Amino acid sequence: MDRIRIVGGNPLNGVIPISGAKNAALPLMIASLLTSDTLTLENVPHLADVEQLLRILGNHGVDVSVNGRRERQGETYSRTIHFTCRTIVDTTAPYELVSKMRASFWVIGPLLAREGQARVSLPGGCAIGTRPVDLFIDSLQALGATMEIDGGYINATAPKGGLIGAHYTFPKVSVGATHVLMMAATLARGTTVIGNAAREPEVVDLAACLNAMGAKISGAGTSTITIEGVTSLSGARHRVLPDRIETGTYAMAVAMTGGDVILEDTDISLLENAVEALRRSGATVEPVERGFRVARNGNGIRPVDVVTEPYPGFPTDLQAQFMALMTRAQGVSHVTETIFENRFMHVQELARLGAKISLSGQTARIEGVEKLRGAPVMATDLRASVSLVIAGLAAEGETMVSRVYHLDRGFERLEEKLTRCGAVVERIRD
Ligand SMILES: CC(=O)N[C@H]1[C@@H](OP(=O)(O)OP(=O)(O)OC[C@H]2O[C@@H](n3ccc(=O)[nH]c3=O)[C@H](O)[C@@H]2O)O[C@H](CO)[C@@H](O)[C@@H]1O
Numbered sequence: 065m066d067r068i069r070i071v072g073g074n075p076l077n078g079v080i081p082i083s084g085a086k087n088a089a090l091p092l093m094i095a096s097l098l099t100s101d102t103l104t105l106e107n108v109p110h111l112a113d114v115e116q117l118l119r120i121l122g123n124h125g126v127d128v129s130v131n132g133r134r135e136r137q138g139e140t141y142s143r144t145i146h147f148t149c150r151t152i153v154d155t156t157a158p159y160e161l162v163s164k165m166r167a168s169f170w171v172i173g174p175l176l177a178r179e180g181q182a183r184v185s186l187p188g189g190c191a192i193g194t195r196p197v198d199l200f201i202d203s204l205q206a207l208g209a210t211m212e213i214d215g216g217y218i219n220a221t222a223p224k225g226g227l228i229g230a231h232y233t234f235p236k237v238s239v240g241a242t243h244v245l246m247m248a249a250t251l252a253r254g255t256t257v258i259g260n261a262a263r264e265p266e267v268v269d270l271a272a273c274l275n276a277m278g279a280k281i282s283g284a285g286t287s288t289i290t291i292e293g294v295t296s297l298s299g300a301r302h303r304v305l306p307d308r309i310e311t312g313t314y315a316m317a318v319a320m321t322g323g324d325v326i327l328e329d330t331d332i333s334l335l336e337n338a339v340e341a342l343r344r345s346g347a348t349v350e351p352v353e354r355g356f357r358v359a360r361n362g363n364g365i366r367p368v369d370v371v372t373e374p375y376p377g378f379p380t381d382l383q384a385q386f387m388a389l390m391t392r393a394q395g396v397s398h399v400t401e402t403i404f405e406n407r408f409m410h411v412q413e414l415a416r417l418g419a420k421i422s423l424s425g426q427t428a429r430i431e432g433v434e435k436l437r438g439a440p441v442m443a444t445d446l447r448a449s450v451s452l453v454i455a456g457l458a459a460e461g462e463t464m465v466s467r468v469y470h471l472d473r474g475f476e477r478l479e480e481k482l483t484r485c486g487a488v489v490e491r492i493r494d
Pocket residue numbers: 087088090166167193194195196197198199200201236237238239240241380381403404405
């Protein structure tokens with residue numbers, strides 16, 4: 065298993081190109097199941113999760129062709145991929161595939177809408193929480209589907225003649241369930257109105273792509289989404305939006321180490337809440353052409369309290385990274401996690417580097433320390449692992465991060481991007 069070795073202490077200076085968003089690319093790829101025409105996605109990041117989803121889609125009959133010419137994007141390479149699903153050859157998503165990546169459960173929406181049936185393995189929990197699927201079950205039932213649990217699988221069946229549009233209000237905001245209901249409703253008979261919908265930029269991106277495919281969706285980005293069902297969808301070409309979590313992660317790394325970096329091919333408006341928290345911590349964040357600049361001079365890091373919330377609130381996917389930043393603040397800060405019940409696995413690893421963090425329920429109290437010291441640490445999940453990288457970049461001496469496969473799920477060419485800005489980071493292939 066690969067490890068990442070970091071020797072901390074260098075400020076970051078230069079340009080970091082931001083990749084396409086993992087969390088937009090995954091539902092967009094799944095949308096290819098809704099049409100027999102070709103869906104072309106540009107700016108698809110090269111990540112373990114994307115590769116895994118390509119295998120899963122292949123199992124359902126999606127023919128994938130990756131452009132031989134890779135699209136150069138600054139120093140990174142994102143790909144243009146064509147997806148064609150002439151016919152769905154298998155409506156079962158087996159445990160072996162779904163258990164490797166939660167978002168693969170989302171195929172349930174398109175399979176049900178296009179084929180009238182799906183048998184999809186329940187995904188199970190993960191390191192950050194239990195991650196139930198009750199909202200998917202309830203909302204698809206609202207469109208007339210029969211949903212039965214059998215042997216660890218959900219057997220979903222649409223009524224004769226297909227899904228039927230309905231009004232459904234989520235009792236709790238869910239990004240994944242909003243994606244799935246929106247996809248399923250595109251091919252339902254009549255109009256669907258989704259209340260308390262997730263407002264994340266990735267939902268807006270999916271709606272834009274579905275509309276380019278001929279869907280009739282309005283209101284994405286607000287909490288009420290209206291979908292007028294159509295009889296079929298066609299192919300389209302769509303560019304995956306920039307990864308706001310990758311953007312915020314590098315912005316926090318710069319705020320942590322000091323230095324001056326341009327984050328390129330991204331958009332500050334995708335993460336206003338996190339940018340506000342960074343500014344309050346003392347970092348300079350300003351828009352520039354094609355992205356934004358983050359800088360911090362010799363002045364220290366100010367403590368800032370944050371509470372994670374659905375978009376447009378502070379993202380849970382940046383919670384661990386922000387906590388890493390706060391470990392060196394000049395004072396006490398609090399980070400409260402309201403989305404996932406167990407998203408504090410990084411706390412004990414940050415403590416190994418000398419951080420002073422205590423937990424009380426869903427709130428972490430972080431007492432900033434003057435220095436962190438390098439140590440061996442273990443990645444526990446995707447965002448927790450990158451928080452250890454951020455801390456390692458500012459720690460004295462060597463930090464060795466093991467279980468790097470978590471990092472590879474969501475950060476394209478991390479070592480390369482950081483090294484080009486002056487960091488000492490290398491991958492050790494074991
Ligand atoms: C691949 C992807 O895009 N993943 C993101 C997506 O995950 P994902 O879509 O899985 O997260 P959700 O928005 O669904 O989860 C929000 C909350 O709703 C709960 N819930 C969800 C579904 C359900 O049926 N019942 C239920 O109770 C979850 O346990 C959680 O407490 O949004 C999360 C919240 O922004 C992000 O952290 C993940 O990075």
